[in-house]
Amino acid sequence: MDKLLETFKALKQKNLSIDLTRGKPHSDQLDLSNNLMTQAVDPIGENGVDLRNYGEPIGIIEARKLGADILDSKIDLTIAGEQSSYLLMTQLLLGRFLFGLDDDPWKNDKEPAFLCAVPGFDRHFATLEGLGLKMHTVNLCSSGIDLDDLNKKLSKYPNIKGLICVPRHSNPSGEVFSDENITNLLKITKEYNSSFINLFDHAYLIHDFDETRVQTPIPLLADGLGALDNVAVFTSFSKVTFGGGGMAFLTTGEKNFKLIERVRNMMVICPDKINQRRHVNFFKNKSNVLEHMKKHASLVKPKFELVNKKLSNLSSEVGEYTNPTGGYFVTFYSKKPIAKRIVALCAEAGLMLTPAGSTYPYGNDPNDSVLRIAPTYIDIDELDVAMDIFVLSAQIAHSEI
Amino acid sequence: MDKLLETFKALKQKNLSIDLTRGKPHSDQLDLSNNLMTQAVDPIGENGVDLRNYGEPIGIIEARKLGADILDSKIDLTIAGEQSSYLLMTQLLLGRFLFGLDDDPWKNDKEPAFLCAVPGFDRHFATLEGLGLKMHTVNLCSSGIDLDDLNKKLSKYPNIKGLICVPRHSNPSGEVFSDENITNLLKITKEYNSSFINLFDHAYLIHDFDETRVQTPIPLLADGLGALDNVAVFTSFSKVTFGGGGMAFLTTGEKNFKLIERVRNMMVICPDKINQRRHVNFFKNKSNVLEHMKKHASLVKPKFELVNKKLSNLSSEVGEYTNPTGGYFVTFYSKKPIAKRIVALCAEAGLMLTPAGSTYPYGNDPNDSVLRIAPTYIDIDELDVAMDIFVLSAQIAHSEI
Numbered sequence: 001m002d003k004l005l006e007t008f009k010a011l012k013q014k015n016l017s018i019d020l021t022r023g024k025p026h027s028d029q030l031d032l033s034n035n036l037m038t039q040a041v042d043p044i045g046e047n048g049v050d051l052r053n054y055g056e057p058i059g060i061i062e063a064r065k066l067g068a069d070i071l072d073s074k075i076d077l078t079i080a081g082e083q084s085s086y087l088l089m090t091q092l093l094l095g096r097f098l099f100g101l102d103d104d105p106w107k108n109d110k111e112p113a114f115l116c117a118v119p120g121f122d123r124h125f126a127t128l129e130g131l132g133l134k135m136h137t138v139n140l141c142s143s144g145i146d147l148d149d150l151n152k153k154l155s156k157y158p159n160i161k162g163l164i165c166v167p168r169h170s171n172p173s174g175e176v177f178s179d180e181n182i183t184n185l186l187k188i189t190k191e192y193n194s195s196f197i198n199l200f201d202h203a204y205l206i207h208d209f210d211e212t213r214v215q216t217p218i219p220l221l222a223d224g225l226g227a228l229d230n231v232a233v234f235t236s237f238s239k240v241t242f243g244g245g246g247m248a249f250l251t252t253g254e255k256n257f258k259l260i261e262r263v264r265n266m267m268v269i270c271p272d273k274i275n276q277r278r279h280v281n282f283f284k285n286k287s288n289v290l291e292h293m294k295k296h297a298s299l300v301k302p303k304f305e306l307v308n309k310k311l312s313n314l315s316s317e318v319g320e321y322t323n324p325t326g327g328y329f330v331t332f333y334s335k336k337p338i339a340k341r342i343v344a345l346c347a348e349a350g351l352m353l354t355p356a357g358s359t360y361p362y363g364n365d366p367n368d369s370v371l372r373i374a375p376t377y378i379d380i381d382e383l384d385v386a387m388d389i390f391v392l393s394a395q396i397a398h399s400e401i
Numbered sequence: 402m403d404k405l406l407e408t409f410k411a412l413k414q415k416n417l418s419i420d421l422t423r424g425k426p427h428s429d430q431l432d433l434s435n436n437l438m439t440q441a442v443d444p445i446g447e448n449g450v451d452l453r454n455y456g457e458p459i460g461i462i463e464a465r466k467l468g469a470d471i472l473d474s475k476i477d478l479t480i481a482g483e484q485s486s487y488l489l490m491t492q493l494l495l496g497r498f499l500f501g502l503d504d505d506p507w508k509n510d511k512e513p514a515f516l517c518a519v520p521g522f523d524r525h526f527a528t529l530e531g532l533g534l535k536m537h538t539v540n541l542c543s544s545g546i547d548l549d550d551l552n553k554k555l556s557k558y559p560n561i562k563g564l565i566c567v568p569r570h571s572n573p574s575g576e577v578f579s580d581e582n583i584t585n586l587l588k589i590t591k592e593y594n595s596s597f598i599n600l601f602d603h604a605y606l607i608h609d610f611d612e613t614r615v616q617t618p619i620p621l622l623a624d625g626l627g628a629l630d631n632v633a634v635f636t637s638f639s640k641v642t643f644g645g646g647g648m649a650f651l652t653t654g655e656k657n658f659k660l661i662e663r664v665r666n667m668m669v670i671c672p673d674k675i676n677q678r679r680h681v682n683f684f685k686n687k688s689n690v691l692e693h694m695k696k697h698a699s700l701v702k703p704k705f706e707l708v709n710k711k712l713s714n715l716s717s718e719v720g721e722y723t724n725p726t727g728g729y730f731v732t733f734y735s736k737k738p739i740a741k742r743i744v745a746l747c748a749e750a751g752l753m754l755t756p757a758g759s760t761y762p763y764g765n766d767p768n769d770s771v772l773r774i775a776p777t778y779i780d781i782d783e784l785d786v787a788m789d790i791f792v793l794s795a796q797i798a799h800s801e802i
Contacts, residue, residue: 022455030444030453037453037675038441043431052431052438054423054644082483083673090668094495098531107508107533123667130499130667132508243455244671266524266531267491270645272484274438275676 001399008349008392011385016350018386023171023328024377025239025296032295033241033282041278051273057264059247063276067249069286070206071233072217078251079260082271085236085248088260089199090127091267092232092252095259096161097131101195101229102255106133106161113157117145117165119173119331119359119370124164124201128361135361138163140170144177145185154192162197163189168215169204169327172359172372176213176325179221186227195229197256202235206290208326209297209304219251229253237279239296239328240289247276297326303375303383304330310387318398319369330373331359332390337368338397345393351386402800409750409793412786417751419787424572424729425778426640426697433696434642434683442679452674458665460648464677468650470687471607472634473618479652480661483672486637486649489661490600491528492668493633493653496660497562498532502596502630503656507534507562514558518546518566520574520732520760520771525565525602529762536762539564541571545578546586555593563598564590569616570605570728573760573773577614577726580622587628596630598657603636607691609727610698610705620652630654638680640697640729641690648677698727704776704784705731711788719799720770731774732760733791738769739798746794752787 045051046062058064059080068078081088097106106112113134116125128135138153139146145165154160163185167177177185189196200218222231229252237246250260283289307330311321319334334342339356346353354372357363373390375383446452447463459465460481469479482489498507507513514535517526529536539554540547546566555561564586568578578586590597601619623632630653638647651661684690708731712722720735735743740757747754755773758764774791776784 024455027451027454030451033453034444037444040439043435043438050428050431052434052643052646053428054425054639084669086670087668098533123670127667130664132499238455238670242453242675245453245673245675263531266528268485268488269524269639272643272646272673272676274643274646275673 004392004396004399008345008396011349011389011392014350016385016389018350018378018382019352020374020378020386021352021354022377023374024243026299026376026378029296029299029376030242032292036241036278036282039278039281041274041281045273045277049273051277054269056273057268057270058261059271060273060276062280063247066280066283066286068251070289071202071219071235071249071251073219073233073251077228077254077257078249080271080276081248081250082268083236083244083246083248083275084238085201085203085234085250086123088248088250089201089232089234091263092250092256092260093127093131095256095263096197099259099262101259104195106131109159111159113160115150115153115160115163116361117163117170118361119372120164121166121171121201122358125361128164133161136160137361140173140175142175144175144181147181147184147188150185150188154188160192160196162199164199164201166201166203167218168202168212169207169324171203171327172329173331174322174324174327174329176215178213179216182218182221183225186222186225186230190225190227190230198231200231200233202233203239204327205235206293207239207296207328209301210325212325229255232256240293241279241282245275247271247279300376303380306380306383307373307375307387310391313391314394318394328374328376330375332371332373332394334369334371334394334398336398336401338394338401339365339368339371341397341400342371342390342393345396346389349389349393351389402797405793405797405800409746409797412750412790412793415751417786417790419751419779419783420753421775421779421787422753422755423778424775425644427700427777427779430697430700430777431643433693437642437679437683440679440682442675442682446674446678450674452678455670457674458669458671459662460672461674461677463681464648467681467684467687469652471690472603472620472636472650472652474620474634474652478629478655478658479650481672481677482649482651483669484637484645484647484649484676485639486602486604486635486651487524489649489651490602490633490635492664493651493657493661494528494532496657496664497598500660500663502660505596507532510560512560514561516551516554516561516564517762518564518571519762520773521565522567522572522602523759526762529565534562537561538762541574541576543576545576545582548582548585548589551586551589555589561593561597563600565600565602567602567604568619569603569613570608570725572604572728573730574732575723575725575728575730577616579614580617583619583622584626587623587626587631591626591628591631599632601632601634603634604640605728606636607694608640608697608729610702611726613726630656633657641693642680642683646676648672648680701777704781707781707784708774708776708788711792714792715795719795729775729777731776733772733774733795735770735772735795735799737799737802739795739802740766740769740772742798742801743772743791743794746797747790750790750794752790
């Protein structure tokens, strides 16, 4: 312990300032899309639309086609929206909240609730909480949603309207849902409530950096079960081209689709069609998008390997950690309730981590044990130091109690 | 009458298809900004931010400065948002609806209501109705809001939360509010309710094409009255550069500002900073924006002159019409309740008009008399024919009853 504290003291004296909080691409990843900034765009779109004027409220057809190719969805049920899939998600939630699927708006309900797969993404929780939806947790397991826990929660809590999760490279714990798991999830939730909505945030749909479980596209699984209106699948180009500068896609069933069109009509005239066209010009087709993603993979993989190597220095008594095959995060689970303490120690040494608890609704991690590590944004040399601080902080915190 | 019908019959046989429904720029106006489509952007913003990554949720500082210059607002109370001021407006309304200015969310109220200046803009009505706000009308007059009618409505209806209007070149009737009118509006509404919110949609703030009444900027008037949180002023570049492809600005007081930041945080990560920077590069400063708007003015003015000349052929017994000095619309007021009939007759002859009633909440024009004419989008030759159809239809409809 004395030796640990000595090393820690030496690290503190370096006055470091390293940010591991957010899943942001590194500038070398952004460089892959630099041509987007210099590329001229012709003003007329594929179907003769003047891209410079109002119109095409659910996106230009060529962007919707590309989105449908990526999501494996029907073009006429695919929206190409603004630069954030988060906005499309909120628009759909607002549609259900204000108007309802069959004129049954959630806002008229006594205490509408939502299930959140945990650990999960704090922005999802912020939106649900903002809409006044009561959040309950449902555990993840290696194949996806823990169906026993799902059944338990559905029995326990009345009036659950939907569930939110990240079905591939889950944020932050990296699970990749199996077809069987998704199928059962859809069956169980539809039986619970025929208008149950499963929000699948496919932020990392094409973000593998290692061999990953093959998934049948969710729109196909849902269509096969007659459950298209029980799913909404989102993705965006924010981690493909530019963070907040790409475009986003959504697919769902016909009823939800009409609802989101209605909500969009009360808040947005149309997306930026020039930017949509610029992206279509840049990629042309899905196959080029996937080639582009291989370049991202080769840039991020060494960072995940480094994190894994560093964490392997920790005794399994201190904690366990994930070894994802894609996505943007590694999750560390401490054995003792020391997540907050690890964050505080790291901060002392100049390393910012996502606050402990942020992977749970209401910031409430029941065991104070889950930490999210986002290794992509910083240089690998910095990451090396950051992980030393992390490992050291975990060891110290573990020894303290 | 027989001669009118004969001319009308001849027009019908031309199988025309002309669209006067929406206030869209003509392609020659869009051409003014074509350099935006070919212009390269440097990835690093003014304060060192990487424009290609996430961040700057209320806009890059150089865009916020430009917006503050245009709105005459404080930079730290100015948001540079996505491509639609409509989105910023909805975000603010959602903030008041879900959270409230002082923890008094409208959603908890029995029957929250809003005043809409009439005639007005159908999209405003759609948003308010979508949020479940009861809409009442307040009349416009030559100096702005009819303050007698305002006082009457405030006495008559309880629980009015705010008012929405277009204070310069009002959509569609073209009023330009006087300083005195705006000042009195702010005083009266603040006295009615200290958290009353006046939404000023300044869509046509810099869209004069003739000499126009000088207005003291609303943020300055409001600040002088200690009423910054009683106003929200919006504008966008949709009719400056590209429809739905520009950027939007909002200014308000500190409390509303925090609220809109909170709402944005639950639905958008950040605006498209590349597009913001591209616009800042293109214009550099407000003075260049105003020069650019002079070019728009010279393109649209002949169309408004033509509409005026054509409408002058109508006897004042048939109706009256506005003669705006800016903006995108001319309003026709029929003396008899024949607006719907005029729209139907125009449609028969291949001319699409905005539906009668759409300038009133719930589509309810009490006198069936107000029609909105949007002359900018089509070629002037087409406009010539369109106005012949309009005048003829008005004469026929007038003669019928």
